[in-house]
Amino acid sequence: xxxxxxxxxxxxxxxxxxxxxxxxxxxxxxxxxxxxxxxxxxxxxxxxxxxxxxxxxxxxxxxxxxxxxxxxx
Numbered sequence: 001x002x003x004x005x006x007x008x009x010x011x012x013x014x015x016x017x018x019x020x021x022x023x024x025x026x027x028x029x030x031x032x033x034x035x036x037x038x039x040x041x042x043x044x045x046x047x048x049x050x051x052x053x054x055x056x057x058x059x060x061x062x063x064x065x066x067x068x069x070x071x072x073x
Contacts, residue, residue, distance in 0.1 A: 007033045007067045015065070030065035032056060041070045 014031045034056025036042065041051040051070035059068040 003035055003037055004067060004069055007035050011065070011067055032059035032064050033067045034059055034070065035067060036070040040072055 011031055011033055014029055017029050019026045019029060034052040034054065036048045036051035036055060038048055042048045055068040055070040059066045062068065
């Protein structure tokens, strides 16, 4: 839960960034995040990265600009 809240705060902070070019706004920046937690999702670096990557794919597939937590297998 805490990890998910932190990821959501990161997503919101990125979205609040306003970028301009020649004093013209370029639009809203968004981010999708995939979250995996040690040791619930894996006990290895490779396993955690794989689970986080799968969760990121789900975040993008489900509409982007969101946080998805990995499924426990």
